[in-house]
Amino acid sequence: MGISHMTRHLSSLSESILLGKSHIQSAQAVRSAVIDGPGLVYHVYSILLAQASTHISQIERQPSCDEVSVAVMTYLVLLQISGVNINMTSSKIYFDGALPLHKRETRLSRLEISRKQLETFCLTQRDGFRLSSIERRPETMHPRRLLGSHNSAVKRAKLPGNPFMVSAVTEDLKSRWTAAEIKSTLPRRLASLYERNVDDRLSDLTEIVPGEADMFCASLAAQKPGTAILTSDSDLLVFELGPDSSVILFDTIYSENWDDEDPTQSMIKAMRFCPASISDRLGIPALSYLAHEMELSPRSTLVELVRRAKDASQSNQKTPAYISFLKEYDLTNFQYNPSKSRLLQNYDTRISELLAQCFWSDEFQDQTGTPRIYLPFLVEDHSRRCAWTDGARIRRLAYSLINMNSFLTEKYPTINECVRRGRRFCFDDVACYSEQEEIEAEATRLIDGLEFVQNVENSPLLFWRLFALYEVRTDWFMSQKTQNIPPQDYRDGLKAFLGIDSSSRNKIGVIDWDNVHALAQLQAVLYSLRMVFQVTRDLELGDGPVKKLRGLLAGLPPLHVLTRSFHEVRREFHGDFSSESAA
Numbered sequence: 001m002g003i004s005h006m007t008r009h010l011s012s013l014s015e016s017i018l019l020g021k022s023h024i025q026s027a028q029a030v031r032s033a034v035i036d037g038p039g040l041v042y043h044v045y046s047i048l049l050a051q052a053s054t055h056i057s058q059i060e061r062q063p064s065c066d067e068v069s070v071a072v073m074t075y076l077v078l079l080q081i082s083g084v085n086i087n088m089t090s091s092k093i094y095f096d097g098a099l100p101l102h103k104r105e106t107r108l109s110r111l112e113i114s115r116k117q118l119e120t121f122c123l124t125q126r127d128g129f130r131l132s133s134i135e136r137r138p139e140t141m142h143p144r145r146l147l148g149s150h151n152s153a154v155k156r157a158k159l160p161g162n163p164f165m166v167s168a169v170t171e172d173l174k175s176r177w178t179a180a181e182i183k184s185t186l187p188r189r190l191a192s193l194y195e196r197n198v199d200d201r202l203s204d205l206t207e208i209v210p211g212e213a214d215m216f217c218a219s220l221a222a223q224k225p226g227t228a229i230l231t232s233d234s235d236l237l238v239f240e241l242g243p244d245s246s247v248i249l250f251d252t253i254y255s256e257n258w259d260d261e262d263p264t265q266s267m268i269k270a271m272r273f274c275p276a277s278i279s280d281r282l283g284i285p286a287l288s289y290l291a292h293e294m295e296l297s298p299r300s301t302l303v304e305l306v307r308r309a310k311d312a313s314q315s316n317q318k319t320p321a322y323i324s325f326l327k328e329y330d331l332t333n334f335q336y337n338p339s340k341s342r343l344l345q346n347y348d349t350r351i352s353e354l355l356a357q358c359f360w361s362d363e364f365q366d367q368t369g370t371p372r373i374y375l376p377f378l379v380e381d382h383s384r385r386c387a388w389t390d391g392a393r394i395r396r397l398a399y400s401l402i403n404m405n406s407f408l409t410e411k412y413p414t415i416n417e418c419v420r421r422g423r424r425f426c427f428d429d430v431a432c433y434s435e436q437e438e439i440e441a442e443a444t445r446l447i448d449g450l451e452f453v454q455n456v457e458n459s460p461l462l463f464w465r466l467f468a469l470y471e472v473r474t475d476w477f478m479s480q481k482t483q484n485i486p487p488q489d490y491r492d493g494l495k496a497f498l499g500i501d502s503s504s505r506n507k508i509g510v511i512d513w514d515n516v517h518a519l520a521q522l523q524a525v526l527y528s529l530r531m532v533f534q535v536t537r538d539l540e541l542g543d544g545p546v547k548k549l550r551g552l553l554a555g556l557p558p559l560h561v562l563t564r565s566f567h568e569v570r571r572e573f574h575g576d577f578s579s580e581s582a583a
Helices: 006-013 037-051 065-081 101-124 143-147 165-176 179-185 188-197 213-223 234-238 275-282 287-296 302-314 320-327 338-344 349-359 392-402 436-454 460-472 474-482 487-498 513-537 545-553 566-573
Strands: 015-019 032-036 093-096 206-209 227-231 246-249 268-273 372-374 414-421 424-431
Touching: 006 234, 006 268, 006 275, 006 287, 032 037, 032 213, 037 065, 037 093, 037 143, 037 165, 037 213, 037 227, 065 143, 065 165, 065 179, 065 188, 093 165, 093 213, 093 349, 101 414, 101 424, 165 206, 165 349, 179 188, 206 213, 206 338, 213 227, 213 234, 234 246, 234 275, 234 287, 275 287, 287 302, 287 320, 338 349, 349 372, 349 392, 349 513, 392 414, 392 424, 392 436, 392 513, 436 460, 436 474, 436 545, 460 474, 460 487, 460 513, 460 566, 474 487, 487 513, 487 566, 513 545, 513 566
Parallel strands: 032 093, 032 227, 093 206, 227 246, 372 414
Antiparallel strands: 015 268, 246 268, 414 424
């Protein structure tokens, strides 16, 4: 999230270093790193967005979950083959499992920024967008794309960021990116180097933590001298990391001359911030004093801020405001509990946060005593009813099933859902089913729908989208069912709903806001189904509808497939993805 102007003020006090093995004897190099997972995802996303062709529409320019996931995997491999020790003994890739309560206001302000961004975009682009040819493919993920020095000049996005990409990348790091899958995806030379130089699986290095990733990154760096935290968040500079550990911001990492013939000879450079060294040079005990003054007076000069920080540090009594500020960065009482982390490893970020509130209410729940979920901010038609309305019934089942978790010490009658309504965000209390019969009835309803769609669509890729349409347009399906229409007509109905004309692979058509909103509706249903599956996965279930539903939902594709972009969904209708891509 960051402290305004902190990196700008301190940039002259950073030092140039190499990441990984140094081919220059006198050069300083960082070999061990802990990685801020969400920071890496957003950094890679911004690079891809900046490099996207200006000849395609803004809607199609937004990097998909799959493109971001491939880029993140490639970035990590580049660090590994360059000699950065991203391994089990010295490193982790941390992802937020639950944001602390004091970050709720910040989160809401960011959601509001996204809402205004979408509203403005919708108003200025009411005529829709031209579609590119179906033949267009993602560009090869070349190292220069990710490590070019030009990447620091990132274009301002006109659309909110991809709402599912962090969850999709986390899932892929844990399950998709096996050694075999990595080698089959990387360019040939990188693939051979990866095979020779990497022992630890990315799944072993990736961890969803019961809290914010920042604190866990800082704690590990403080425990392991010489470790660098790779992040985009200047907040990490405020933690006391010890004399030898440091912070490296992603936008300072680059390679000037990447060697395609022998990538091991390439050098990755960066700028390193050493909080202990910087505070010594400024004459203050810790950067927390300076950071607090920046929070109070972000437009002051560095000279003035340092003077105030010195005065504050020499005062016998710390102000209540400073004490409150420091609590966010105090590692003294921080304790890592592996058992907590283990409970969250197989969940989406939103579900893990919901469960954290239920499991550890004292730490993550507010005074209302009602767990809260912030649904992803969808790219949809801002002038219409929020697409999350579709799937609300499915999510109610998911919330109700949480009460069946054996780790819970109490049952929750409601779950609080944060969702857009018009030009504001609302917090709706969703009543959980109180009776087992209600849960089983809803599970049976979903089973009936899934089995009906199974009878009319045998493509694993299109089956789930067709079921999502079934949830959105049940009346249409029932009317077609009575007429005993052929299966192809249902697929044509899905294409019509999305506004997809598949008559020509090379046809360049137009996508309007009805089409954008239609895809968001399907994504809302599919994500809600995924929530049900994740909640049921670890439940002890006897024979019955819920267990049967869990078995059917086990066939859900990974998130990078469920949330494919409009262009990718068009390609599905042309058979451009193999059936294996759905699993």
